[in-house]
Amino acid sequence: MKVLSYTAIWAVAFLCMPLTLFGQNALQGTVADSATHETLVGANVYLNGTAFGSVTDREGRFRITGIPQGTYILRASYVGYRPKEIQARIPEEASKPISLLLRPPKPREYRLHPARHR
Secondary structure (H helix, E strand, O other): OHHHHHHHHHHHHHHHOOHHHHOOEEEEEEEEEOOOOOEOOOOEEEEOOOOOEEEOOOOOEEEEEEEOOEEEEEEEEOOOOOOEEEEEEEOHHHHOOEEEEEOOOOOOOOOOOOOOOO
16 A cells, blocks of 8 residues: 555656656747848758757748757758857747847959950
């Protein structure tokens, strides 16, 4: 009988544990152009060194779920833009939306030299 009561106590304690211990955290936010603030559709957003990631939707929003507690580097990338990395602490950062602004690369200058004809 005593074993049954200890088992019941442990079962209740296990069920009442915070879900953050089991990776139920999520990061969410938007990815946009830093100059125009237009959202970027199809940007890749992921946690470096993990399999956790997402792609932005038509409104430039992303959501990454099931993240275990810890500190990560969140990286956003988009074709034609410089990647952006920020540190994300879980569960602290999981409660607020993240805004990632990507910058296009500096335009290259090309010098044209007239061809010399002989």
